[in-house]
Amino acid sequence: METTPPSNPVKKGESSNSSRLLILQGLVPIASHLVSSQLEAFSARLSDALFKLSDQTIRPEEASNSFQAYQLLKRNGTSFYRLVAGQINAALIKEVSTINAKKKLKKAEGPQDFSLVTFDEMESKVLIRNLSQALEVNNAEILVALNIRIGNVLRRTPINIAQNPFRPDVFVHAVYQAWKEFDASPESHHLVLRLLQPALFLQLKPILEEVNEAMIARGILPDISDVYRSKGKGMDVSGNDELDQRDPYLHNKLRSIFSGQPISGNGKRSAGGLAWSGSGGGFAGIGRAPHADTVTIDRQFFNYLTSIQKSGSTGGAGQRSESGDEHGTERAESPLRQISRQAPAESLTEVDQSTIELLARIFDFVFNDPSIPDDIKKLIGQLQIPTLKxxxxxxxxxxxxxxxxxxxxxxxxxxxxxxxxxxxxxxxxYHMIEGVVERVQLEFDEQIDLFSDVVADLEAFLQEEEDKTEEAISQPVEAALKQEKMRLAREFAEHDVAIRVETGEVAGFLETFLQEQWIRILTIAHSVKDKKPHALENALKTMDDLIWSLKSKNSAEERKELVSKLPSMLSLLNAWLNAIKWDEPDRVFFFSKLAERHAAIARAPLELSPRRQVEIAVNIAQRASERRLNRHVQNQIDKHEDEWSQQVELLSRGVWLNFVQQNDSTARYKLAWVSPKRTRYIFTNRQGHDAFSITGEELVDKFRAGLATQIMADSVVDRALIDALRDPAE
Known part of the structure; x- marks a missing residue:
């Protein structure tokens, strides 16, 4: 058959929900890379602003806080870069992965209640909102274009700014979170927020432009001038489920069918509206027909359908007799096709016949969906006549x-x-579904709102079960949060040690000690930093003092300082090691080696020859280069994502997975909870029982091995229409 090419072609494989999200996920590295390229300049602007404030403010406390923040940023710029880049990348990934769960935000009704909000929290929210809104105004045109293109990918063109994963608010929150993590001093948090103005902040325009260009390169609305003209640039755009916006190709196909062409045809005439006709008299416009011309329906035929509906004689899940099953066995003819074939020729128009055939194909698709149990297919089959009406x-x-x-x-x-x-x-x-189907069969005549009523009843039932699930998983969630907190604390500890080892100035035996023992201490300190911030400061200072104590001391003053610091440093060192119960023989060996090195430093000549100084400097530089390279390689390995890890990253609460059990049977579980950093996932059955927790890595491995598969969650009618219209039966 002939086909009309879609007005905005979608590449093969990009029509499903998961593949559409993969398109958006592919934009995150582009934005993250451009953010990274700006971090040095951004840090310099922020550093200059902090120094200028410390020099010009007349408030001593503000001058002290801003100067301390300035010094911290100057000394640890690389750490700040990493934190900002990491926070923005994580925020964008999270926004993209949850975009399908975002709904149009309702406007606040009445004034907001700030009675339980502290002044600092309120000030932070106001400052963040003001900066975000200023950046939105500065980048309004490019954001509208991005809203339209993202909406086109999601097939709900257009979206509003609150649904855009690349909106300024995401960048502002991420930068602020990075600073709070970078500088533990609360005094600097609001200070930095007040300094962050559009001119000082990251320049979002080139980032948003590059994201737009990447979408254009994928063939996503290269020309949006028509959309601008019809919608307007200053609109508050929201989701739209009209087919002409979601899929112009399918829309044109349906228009041709309902304009009188056979279902396999390719006409381009506009489709008709609706009016009653026949001996019983009638009226026009039941429901809202999307087109202008008139298509008539025979009242006697409609009453015939009602009689079949009331008798409940179409409960089976019909199949197309012309195709049969995979073994060639012919199956029962669809009840809808039986009606079409047996109806008097004068009672059905070509549009009616096409409507019946198209609906029969939709139900064929539903009946062939392997994820739907047979008992449910039988119940859905009982809706064929009401749905035809x-x-x-x-x-x-x-x-x-x-x-x-x-x-x-x-x-x-x-x-x-x-x-x-x-x-x-x-x-x-099952009994709830059975009751819903029975009510539609008995009560539906012409009031389409009945369908909305029964859906509301079903959703209320499901919400009750969801509430019970929330209660049932409270303890597993608490345990998973603790596990994630310790995992993140471990990552921070590893980072603290890595940036010191990377300098190349850490002795070999000390490097081993830090990576095997001191990381354990830092992990504990990071895990309790909210309640005991001084513990982390103490552990970091002890580590820095230990590293310093093993560096060459080339003056009498330095050696005197070493001798004076050693007793307290060794006392703190032993106290921390007692806390982690490191009582192995290796501890004795470590302290013996430490004492030996300290003695050697004290006995070394005060003045080193120029040649020896050069040798030491070269060795340090080589070690630093080697460690940085090793870490870069490891980071690239850690960042590598295959299709399975991407699929897990896109999972959202409420999706259902099939898990293969040890006896090769399959059990179905719902993703009931995802930890904030997506390191742990909790699955339950529908009632919230049999809960189990699994790490992200373990879940990826199960997907990779075929032991876990996601159940299709897209609209079954939407998929059925695509199947029926894009690949019709011969």
Missing amino acids: VALLDKDFFFKESHPARVLIDTLAKTGAQLDAGSTSEDPL
């Missing part, structure tokens, strides 16, 4: 994802997939 009354069923009847089928399919095969008849959810 809806489709004849209102063609919006095919054009709008939010159509009530379409939402019901999608909800039943998605909800049914949550039931374990073999136990559906005993499940309260």
Whole structure:
């Protein structure tokens, strides 16, 4: 058959929800790279602003705080770069991975209650909001273009600024969070926020422009001038489920079908509206037809459908007789096709016939979906006649994802997939679905709102189960949060040691000690820093003093300082090692080696020859270069993501996975909780029982080995339409 090419082609593999999100995920490295290229200049601007403030302010406390922050940034610029880059990259990944869960934000009703908010918290929120809004104004045009393109990828063009994962607010929060992590002193937090103005902040325009260009290169709305003209540049854009916006190609195909062309045709005439006709008299415009011309429906035929519906004689999950099953066995003809074939020729128009055939294909697709239990397919099958009546009354069923009847089928399919095969008849959810279907069969005539009512009842039932799940997993969540906190504390500890080892000035035996023992101490200190910040300061200072004590002392003053510091330093060192219960023979060996080195430093000549000084400097530089290279290589290995790790990164709460058990059976679990840093995942059954926690790495391994697979969550009607219209039966 002939086909009309889509007006905005989507590349093969980019139509599914997960692949559309992968497109957006691919934009994150682009933005992160451009952020990294600006960090040195941004740090310099912030450093200059801090120094200028310390020099000009008339408040002694502010002068002291700003100068201390200036010195900290000057001495540890590289650490600040890493923190900012890491926070922004993590924030963008999180925003992209959760974009499908974002809804249009409701406008606040009435004044906000700040009675329980401290002044500092309120000031921070105001400063962040003001900076974010200023950056939005400065980059308004490029943000609108980005909103439209991202909305096009998500098939809900356009989105608003609050749904844009690259909005200025994300960058502002990430930079502020990085500074708070960089400088533990609360006094500097508001000070830096007040200094962050658009001219000082990261320059977002080139970042947003490059992201836009990357989307254009993927063929995503190269020309949006028409969208600008029709929508306006200053709008508060929101989601749209009209098919002409989500998929112009499918929209044109449906228009051709409902304008009188056979379902396999390719006409381009506009489709018709709707009016009653026949002996019973009638009226026009039940529902909202999306087109202008008129298509008539025979009242006698409609009443015939009602009689079939009331009798409940179409409960089976029909199959296309012309295709049969995979073994060539012919299956029962679809009830919808039987009606189309047996109806008097004068009672059905070409549009009616095409509507019935298209709907039959949609139900064929549902009945062939392996994720839906057979018992649920039978119940959905009982909705064929009511749905046909809806489709004849209102063609919006095919054009709008939010159509009530379409939402019901999608909800039943998605909800049914949550039931374990073999136990559906005993499940309260099954009985709820059964009651919903029975009500539609008995009560539906022309009031399409009935579908909205039963969907609301079903969603209320599911929400009750969700609330019970939240209670059931409270303890596993608490345990997982503690595990993540210790893991993050370990990562911070490793970073603290790595940046000191990278200098090349740490002796070999001391490097081993820091990486094997002192990291354990720093992990504990980081884990309690919120309650005991001085513990972390003490552990870091003890480590720095230990490293300093083993450097060459080339003056009498330095050696005198070493002798005076050693007793207290060794006392603190032993106290920390007692805390981690390091009582192994290696501890005795370490202190013996330490004493030997200190004695050698005290006995070494005070003046070194120029040649010896050069040798020492070269050795230090070589060690530093080697360690930086090793760390860079390891970072590149750690950052490598295959398709499985990307799939896990995109998982959101509420998705369902099939897990292969030890006896090769399959169990279905819901992702009930994801830790803030996405290091741990908690799965439960539908009632919140049998909860288990798994790390991100373990989950990736299960996906890679085929032991975990995600159940399709996209709209089943949407997928059915694509299947029916883009690859119709011969």
